Amino acid sequence: MSILKSCYKEVCSVNSAEKLNQLIDEANKIVFFGGAGVSTESGVPDFRSEHGIYKKHLGAESILTPMFMKRQPEEFWAFYRKFFMMENIKPNGAHYLLAELEKEGKLLAVVTQNVDGLHQEAGSKRVLELHGNGGRFYCDSCYENYTMDEVREMDHEPKCKKCDGTVRPDIVLYQESLDGRVLEQSIQAIQQSDLLIVGGTSLTVYPAAGLIRYQRNGKLVIVNRDRTGSEGSADLVITEPIGQLFDEILKLRQA
DSSP states (O other): OOTTTTHHHHTTTTTHHHHHHHHHHHOSSEEEEEOGGGTGGGTOOOSSSTTSHHHHOTTHHHHSSHHHHHHOHHHHHHHHHHHHSOSSOOOOHHHHHHHHHHHTTOEEEEEESOOSOHHHHHTOOOEEETTEEEEEEEETTTOOEEEHHHHHTSOSSOBOTTTOOBEEEEEOOTTSOOOHHHHHHHHHHHHHOSEEEEESOOSOSTTGGGGGGGOOSSEEEEEOSSOOSOGGGOSEEEOSOHHHHHHHHHHHHHO
16 A cells, blocks of 8 residues: 555544645646535535534525525525625635646646635636536526626515516526536546545535546545545545645645
């Protein structure tokens, strides 16, 4: 067993930042595949953890559907405004390190399951949003676009200013399909990668979770506090909070 792979049994508590930074130094085509755990240290609620929204709100997966949004818009928007339109949410070390790696020319893309837009706020430009962006909105009749600030100023159930149609968030709701173009771009990026870093996700949400199978010959790193089921194929597994870990790596790279 390699030193890197055996790191899982050691829980990588001492030298994990140095180990991952070494792999980053050796790579030139890095892809980051992230989930909710990337943003929890920024104060964004996690949906599927033991203490996440779905554990506390049993109907959450039923609320975030096209049918519920249409039939019970008041409840849909009350839920959406509470959990998806939070103010004062800022990027953490994970977001900033990835933006730095892009500037260094090492990062091919960030493939994210999150809809909070924090990667872009931190400076990343090559962001593939599998589930859309919760800060973007559009009219489902005339497709006029709206910002989060504009929707905040609207009535509780926002209506289009041009045609009075229903304004909805630009996210993939349950029972809706992923954007095929974004999915294909994500697959291509992962296939090209020489280092795939999977962070803040338990790899349980499909089809997104199945994307890591498209990696061909590169190294695989998993950074997640809970088991994912893919540890056996990883070159390095780290169970530390990703924001703190990546912040330490960022400091190493800027030293």
